[in-house]
Amino acid sequence: GKAGNRPFGIITDHATFASYEYDYIVVGGGTAGLVVANRLSANPAYTVGVIEAGLHLPDEPLINIPFLFGQSVSDPKLDWLLATTPQPGLHNRSLIQPRGKVLGGSSALTYHNHNRGSAPEYDAWAALGNPGWDWAGMYPYFTKADTVTPGDPGFLPGIISRPGIFNAEDGARQGPLQISYNGNVSFITPYVGLFHESFTSLGAYSNPDPDGGNATGITLTARTVNLETGNRTYATNGYIEPVLNRQNLLVLTGAEATKILFANSTGTNTTLVANGIKYGNPNDTRQYTAKVNREVILSAGAFKTPQLLELSGIGNQTLLESLGIETLLDIPEVGENLQDHLEFNMDYLLKEDLPYDTWDIIRNNATRQAQAWLQYVNKHTGIYSASPATLAFFPLQPFPEEFNVTSLVDTLDKEIAAATLTPIRKKQFESQRQQLLDGSVTQVELAFVPKGGVAHSNEPLLEGRSYFTVVTFLYRPWSSGNVHINTTDPFAAPLIDPRYNEFTFDWEVAARWNQFSRKIMETEPISQFIERPNQPGANTTSLEDWDDFSREWCISVWHPVGSTSMAPREIGGVLDPKLVVYGTSNLRVVDAGAMPINVAAHTAATVYAMAEKASDIILSDRRAHSLTAAIKKL
Numbered sequence: 001g002k003a004g005n006r007p008f009g010i011i012t013d014h015a016t017f018a019s020y021e022y023d024y025i026v027v028g029g030g031t032a033g034l035v036v037a038n039r040l041s042a043n044p045a046y047t048v049g050v051i052e053a054g055l056h057l058p059d060e061p062l063i064n065i066p067f068l069f070g071q072s073v074s075d076p077k078l079d080w081l082l083a084t085t086p087q088p089g090l091h092n093r094s095l096i097q098p099r100g101k102v103l104g105g106s107s108a109l110t111y112h113n114h115n116r117g118s119a120p121e122y123d124a125w126a127a128l129g130n131p132g133w134d135w136a137g138m139y140p141y142f143t144k145a146d147t148v149t150p151g152d153p154g155f156l157p158g159i160i161s162r163p164g165i166f167n168a169e170d171g172a173r174q175g176p177l178q179i180s181y182n183g184n185v186s187f188i189t190p191y192v193g194l195f196h197e198s199f200t201s202l203g204a205y206s207n208p209d210p211d212g213g214n215a216t217g218i219t220l221t222a223r224t225v226n227l228e229t230g231n232r233t234y235a236t237n238g239y240i241e242p243v244l245n246r247q248n249l250l251v252l253t254g255a256e257a258t259k260i261l262f263a264n265s266t267g268t269n270t271t272l273v274a275n276g277i278k279y280g281n282p283n284d285t286r287q288y289t290a291k292v293n294r295e296v297i298l299s300a301g302a303f304k305t306p307q308l309l310e311l312s313g314i315g316n317q318t319l320l321e322s323l324g325i326e327t328l329l330d331i332p333e334v335g336e337n338l339q340d341h342l343e344f345n346m347d348y349l350l351k352e353d354l355p356y357d358t359w360d361i362i363r364n365n366a367t368r369q370a371q372a373w374l375q376y377v378n379k380h381t382g383i384y385s386a387s388p389a390t391l392a393f394f395p396l397q398p399f400p401e402e403f404n405v406t407s408l409v410d411t412l413d414k415e416i417a418a419a420t421l422t423p424i425r426k427k428q429f430e431s432q433r434q435q436l437l438d439g440s441v442t443q444v445e446l447a448f449v450p451k452g453g454v455a456h457s458n459e460p461l462l463e464g465r466s467y468f469t470v471v472t473f474l475y476r477p478w479s480s481g482n483v484h485i486n487t488t489d490p491f492a493a494p495l496i497d498p499r500y501n502e503f504t505f506d507w508e509v510a511a512r513w514n515q516f517s518r519k520i521m522e523t524e525p526i527s528q529f530i531e532r533p534n535q536p537g538a539n540t541t542s543l544e545d546w547d548d549f550s551r552e553w554c555i556s557v558w559h560p561v562g563s564t565s566m567a568p569r570e571i572g573g574v575l576d577p578k579l580v581v582y583g584t585s586n587l588r589v590v591d592a593g594a595m596p597i598n599v600a601a602h603t604a605a606t607v608y609a610m611a612e613k614a615s616d617i618i619l620s621d622r623r624a625h626s627l628t629a630a631i632k633k634l
């Protein structure tokens with residue numbers, strides 16, 4: 001069925017979508033899925049269908065306006081509202097795990113940080129047994145996704161020497177994402193520079209080229225804001241809206257895939273050939289089926305893709321049997337190897353007579369708020385165009401007073417020796433240990449935000465007062481867990497257990513890094529503006545206090561990856577290096593779940609690059625072209 005009188009663009013009618021066949025069906029129109037849908041449908045010879053659970057919401061302010069970052073979280077219109085199981089290491093708290101349930105997926109919800117990991121991190125993916133996925137293999141795809149507008153020259157002088165400049169090769173590309181930098185137009189307060197002065201006096205250094213293979217240092221971080229429109233740039237307006245006039249592309253929104261169908265769905269241990277997707281939605285008892293001629297690409301994200309595999313009979317046989325699901329492929333690692341990052345928000349109440357405004361002016365002064373809004377609407381600049389501006393990524397070595405790496409590793413080695421590790425984790429740990437010792441990659445991050453109300457705090461914000469928020473991140477935790485179904489109801493949430501508490505290392509590094517962030521705030525020049533720490537209060541001082549705070553108040557950074565890892569079958573991979581699910585001929589996974597080792601970075605840029613690379617792989621994979629024949633042979 002080639003394009004002819006087919007409907008195209010975006011539809012919500014389930015039956016119409018089911019009445020056509022597709023060469024490729026992409027399940028999940030999120031960050032990765034829309035990249036793949038765009039690249040595959042560029043060839044008019046292929047018909048491409050996308051099944052997305054959320055709706056197309058191009059005019060949604062919570063998505064579009066940069067300064068509203070974070071406000072879409074927990075909004076049922078945009079968020080799947082997932083959560084972890086109670087975590088013993090976090091005082092038994094369960095953490096929210098927001099995911100975008102909207103066309104564009106989680107790329108519609110991000111806080112706009114757009115950065116890459118360091119070269120050794122991707123090299124470690126390749127060393128795991130994934131040829132081509134090293135830094136050199138990923139680099140062209142990072143740049144393929146982006147068009148970069150450099151930052152303001154002279155912005156934050158002395159701290160960031162070469163602001164916002166990707167190297168020339170990056171700048172030459174014309175990718176779909178309109179990437180920019182915070183700068184003078186987005187009203188970054190002078191406090192940001194002063195904070196970095198305090199931080200630098202305690203061992204930090206700046207990095208003018210964080211996306212060139214060494215991500216560490218204080219950086220002016222690229223962000224997903226289109227300076228021309230003032231709006232978020234994301235998978236929807238970058239990758240899918242511009243190609244909705246392609247007559248071979250049909251996007252179904254408001255529909256949830258419930259099962260992958262196979263041409264040969266009986267018996268185990270044959271090579272499975274996917275030939276369709278079942279879908280429906282929780283408000284409708286009907287189920288629909290769309291037929292596929294070439295390939296199914298799962299891009300439902302690190303939680304929902306493993307769920308869909310398990311619902312379809314691909315997973316741990318024992319689990320599947322316990323739920324009465326027939327096992328088509330016994331791959332116990334589906335849903336395992338789940339890795340995530342943690343973050344810690346701390347805020348500080350400022351003195352009343354301040355030399356400069358903070359972003360709190362929006363909350364405190366109705367006139368200034370109205371002015372800022374007009375400025376945004378008319379010029380696309382000002383506070384409403386701002387998002388967290390500069391980030392700092394560090395190994396532990398620059399801070400020897402806080403981190404004794406040798407003793408941390410000693411403790412870690414003992415715990416690892418006592419733990420039962422799967423083969424894939426053993427391999428991961430080799431590179432992770434090496435990178436920890438040689439200081440070549442980020443272990444921790446720190447962000448300074450010139451406003452209150454970022455922290456998930458129990459202290460209400462005082463009217464008329466200003467705040468700083470310091471956000472720290474644990475980017476190389478050793479703990480990992482899993483996500484699995486516990487019911488055959490396809491519309492139920494999966495059980496997410498990241499096991500954040502597994503190794504002492506994670507908690508000690510978090511407590512020490514958080515304690516250190518207090519020291520920065522007590523150091524000139526940033527200290528002169530602070531009246532008192534708000535959350536946690538001034539009585540949080542000892543390492544034990546900081547440990548307690550960290551467990552009680554941490555949240556996830558919402559960077560789950562690894563649940564369908566790309567790695568050799570023998571060590572427990574789910575996907576081969578072409579992202580094909582082992583034991584199938586034409587079922588791929590292209591989303592964050594494919595990352596075999598989490599990157600010490602915000603994850604979206606890596607997901608875009610993976611999806612760009614995956615698209616090339618799919619298009620050049622001969623296997624795809626012989627599939628119809630393969631199905632006919634069955």
Ligand SMILES: Cc1cc2nc3c(=O)[nH]c(=O)nc-3n(C[C@H](O)[C@H](O)[C@H](O)COP(=O)(O)OP(=O)(O)OC[C@H]3O[C@@H](n4cnc5c(N)ncnc54)[C@H](O)[C@@H]3O)c2cc1C
Pocket residue numbers: 027028029030031032033051052053054073097098099100101102103104105106107109110111112113114115255256257258299300301302304305308557558559560590591592593601602603604605607
């Ligand atoms: C609140 C928040 C803030 C973040 N901030 C940042 C940031 O500042 N910088 C950064 O780099 N990263 C950030 N991240 C992480 C980043 O967004 C993700 O790593 C990335 O977007 C994941 O891409 P994905 O393609 O794997 O999944 P998603 O983009 O989540 O796409 C999955 C898609 O599949 C759909 N779907 C799921 N199940 C089904 C089904 N059964 N049928 C049909 N459709 C389905 C979903 O609705 C969704 O559209 C943030 C994440 C969140 C949640």
